[in-house]
Amino acid sequence: MYAAVVHAFGESPRYELLPDPAPGDGEVVVDVLAAGLHPLVRAVAAGTHYTSGDRLPLVPGYDGVGRLESGEAVYFSGLVPPHGSMAERAAAPRSSLIPLPDGLDPVTTAALVNPMISAWMALYERAELQAGGAVLILGATGNAGRAAAQLALLRGAQKVVAAGRNAEALRELSGMGVHQTVSLDASDEEVAVSLGEVAGDVDAVIDYLWGHPAEVALAAVAGARPDPAQPLRWVAVGSMAGPSIALPSDVLRRINLDICGSGAGSAVPDRVDASLRSLISLLPAAEVRTEAIAVPLAEVHQAWNRNLATGQRLVFCPDLIASGTPV
Numbered sequence: 280m281y282a283a284v285v286h287a288f289g290e291s292p293r294y295e296l297l298p299d300p301a302p303g304d305g306e307v308v309v310d311v312l313a314a315g316l317h318p319l320v321r322a323v324a325a326g327t328h329y330t331s332g333d334r335l336p337l338v339p340g341y342d343g344v345g346r347l348e349s350g351e352a353v354y355f356s357g358l359v360p361p362h363g364s365m366a367e368r369a370a371a372p373r374s375s376l377i378p379l380p381d382g383l384d385p386v387t388t389a390a391l392v393n394p395m396i397s398a399w400m401a402l403y404e405r406a407e408l409q410a411g412g413a414v415l416i417l418g419a420t421g422n423a424g425r426a427a428a429q430l431a432l433l434r435g436a437q438k439v440v441a442a443g444r445n446a447e448a449l450r451e452l453s454g455m456g457v458h459q460t461v462s463l464d465a466s467d468e469e470v471a472v473s474l475g476e477v478a479g480d481v482d483a484v485i486d487y488l489w490g491h492p493a494e495v496a497l498a499a500v501a502g503a504r505p506d507p508a509q510p511l512r513w514v515a516v517g518s519m520a521g522p523s524i525a526l527p528s529d530v531l532r533r534i535n536l537d538i539c540g541s542g543a544g545s546a547v548p549d550r551v552d553a554s555l556r557s558l559i560s561l562l563p564a565a566e567v568r569t570e571a572i573a574v575p576l577a578e579v580h581q582a583w584n585r586n587l588a589t590g591q592r593l594v595f596c597p598d599l600i601a602s603g604t605p606v
């Protein structure tokens with residue numbers, strides 16, 4: 280079969296012939312229709328993700344949409360390096376297969392599920408956001424951040440604060456019904472004042488950035504709590520702005536702060552499965568906020584580092600002949 284193959288961490292994959300995957304226990308071979316190039320997939324291929332491992336060459340790709348021998352189209356996920364979904368065929372865990380509901384196309388599904396499930400798990404399972412709650416989304420302008428804003432509004436949050444640096448995306452978030460936006464494209468002092476004014480009383484922070492913006496936001500929110508005993512759950516979901524932060528000890532004592540993460544290793548597998556099924560059943564009726572761009576898998580090497588606008592996501596399709604053609 281043809282596959283995208285990474286020979287050295289950080290290099291663009293090449294479109295090459297590989298032997299078909301040999302399914303292990305509990306795995307089933309799917310004909311891949313579409314596989315999304317998510318930040319996780321890039322990080323694994325760059326060797327910088329905690330799941331990267333050290334096995335090369337590797338086929339990138341964590342999830343996708345495929346067709347079973349029966350002809351049924353399914354969403355699949357949970358592929359572990361070096362065996363990924365950016366290939367004509369992939370061996371997927373049987374337990375991960377979810378039939379695609381009517382009205383959902385493979386490319387959109389492959390683009391949407393990863394950012395949306397990150398938001399779902401972080402908000403509903405880790406932050407346990409309730410109707411009437413208040414949440415700050417740090418890094419709200421990306422695909423996952425916008426999904427988090429959408430899901431927080433859907434849950435009935437009384438306050439959703441979206442913080443990010445892309446002005447146009449922040450305007451779009453306001454149009455979606457987000458209650459407050461904070462520009463991160465400003466000095467630390469200005470960001471801290473704005474966050475203190477509008478996010479001091481939130482119940483949860485869904486953090487896609489980490490790094491310096493998280494340090495500024497943590498100090499600002501901690502310094503503006505109307506009641507220090509009010510629980511604040513800070514959920515680290517991504518690290519777009521940096522892999523680590525400096526965490527002053529006093530912040531942990533001054534307020535009722537609980538820092539946790541949401542990701543592959545921190546969620547209970549049964550809950551991930553149930554959440555994925557619920558999410559996918561809702562997708563046909565969902566307002567889609569991600570622009571999926573279908574690209575032939577044969578063009579993976581040239582397309583891998585393509586500059587994308589906020590909200591776009593590349594999806595590689597083995598059966599696609601030319602870019603832009605629907606599968």
Ligand SMILES: NC(=O)c1ccc[n+]([C@@H]2O[C@H](COP(=O)([O-])OP(=O)(O)OC[C@H]3O[C@@H](n4cnc5c(N)ncnc54)[C@H](OP(=O)(O)O)[C@@H]3O)[C@@H](O)[C@H]2O)c1
Nearest residue numbers: 318319397420421422423445516517518519520541542589
């Ligand atoms: N743990 C999980 O389950 C899980 C699942 C999915 C995603 N994630 C993680 O969540 C993060 C976001 O994923 P995504 O799918 O939303 O990615 P995405 O669509 O590529 O969006 C990334 C966003 O990050 C913003 N950004 C990058 N660097 C920034 C900085 N220094 N300050 C402020 N904003 C910055 C970009 O803003 P601009 O528009 O201004 O460039 C963009 O809006 C990634 O780290 C990803 O790995 C985690």
